[in-house]
Amino acid sequence: MNPIHLAGRGLACSLGLSVEQALATLQQGRAHATQVSLPGAMAGDYPFHAIPFSQPDWNERACTLVQRVVAEAGAQHIRNGVLLIATSSFDIGAVERGATRMDYQAFADKVAAWLDWCGPVHVVNTACTSSLNALLFAQALLRSGAATDALVLGIELYNRLTLGGFAALQLLSRTGSRPFGAERDGLVLGEAVAALHLSVREASGWQLLGGASVVDGEQPTGASPVAVCEMYRQALADSGVVTEAIDLVKVQAAGSPGNDAVEAQGLRSTFDSMPPLVSLKATMGHTMGASGAAEIALLTACLEQGAWPGGENAADQELGVTLAAAMPSDVRRFMATILGFGGSHASVVLERT
């Protein structure tokens, strides 16, 4: 089986409009959230990680960001490959403004046209795990020989529906994201557009070893401990590695009181010796369907450049897990996990080559 390389990456998030900008912002300790106001029963200001790029027209803004991150990923030359768009909100922001009508296929066609894409296009929506599921489909297509290159493109941009829905479900924090923190009180959402170019032709510094996705209907808006363990077990087996081979786990840990506890329980059950843990949620917000791709793009760059997204958050001792305060040495393999709506749990393993 040919190795699957992470041949390129691109990122636009609240930290900046490229991986390089995001790293610089992170290293300067300038990550911060803006505020958005919501009406109605949960009225008030909520922190939100917006991409620092304004353009009045939703479609023009999205087009610019998509083209930028795909160019940064160096993926303009694989337009005959498979494009997997990962999103939980499509272009609902444009629908809200009356700039377009809701139409899945028209959304896929629009994004493909922005990129002059010629190959097959699929739109994956599994809520927060969309990008990781798109990565798993990309891996399957490359493993099967159906394609030699694939681009996973996570798109999650500001819209009132998502923010309003999460607020209505009382899932949002009004103060900030505290992953695995003692005073965690909810999620902070964010925007991201992220691209990961996977290839069996082009060697690179990272390989995708494997992964797994597990849906469990026990908790339709959250994670289940059994499914978290099953996800880890399957992801390790698919990757051909054992727990001891994992040097770092990028956890979901979005600051949700319930989900963080479930994830911690799953980690304790899976790892006899806990590897170092890292969360990027306090740094860039929870970027929903784009989060898997966005966090892998940023974390691989962090590991290469020695930047560490450590937080100043008092850990919840009852969880029995804590985030690593400093970058662990010699990270060769890491797991990246996203847990989300629809009882979805997904994790992938990447290895430095």
Add this chain to the structure above:
Amino acid sequence: MTTFAIQGRCLASPPPADWREQLARMLGAKPRRIGNWAELGLYGALSCLADAGEQGLPPGALLLLGSQRGTYMPTGQVLDQMQGDLPMPLTFLQTQPSQLLALLAAQMRWRGQAAFIAGGTPQSLLQLAAAQCGNAGVLLGWVDEMEGGSSLWLRLTPCAEISGSTPQAVSAAAMYAPEITHLQVAGGGVQAG
């Protein structure tokens, strides 16, 4: 090339007049507050599994769901509700297509890989299934609630190549036809036999 044997199917386009009653019987109770699209999906999936003689999916199977318009109707309702207020929580949940995956998993007491693919065609969905699924096969659904509604499902397991007949290129609608016993994914296309 991947060849699938069709173990069961549901061709409800449109669904029968009493589909809601049938669904309530299959679930043991009327579904509550999950929305019409999800109900239609549950009806088709459970009917398909019954046709295949299965109570639920085995471990390792894949659940893939596609749609042209998915949750457009509740999304429209939520956008209306948001004129000056927040959406109703349960209506917001109905806007998330992946909720149907969780509902199905819960109903089947199953835990496994499942995904919603927006837009495309049943053939493109089958191509993804061919790349991703293992020996336990796939439950492949295509559900839309517009124009009277449709809930099209196939329970497929991988098998040896089709023997005794030459597979023919097949349209999306023909994939579900009762006379089709096998589907083959090869060279970027879908054929049936």
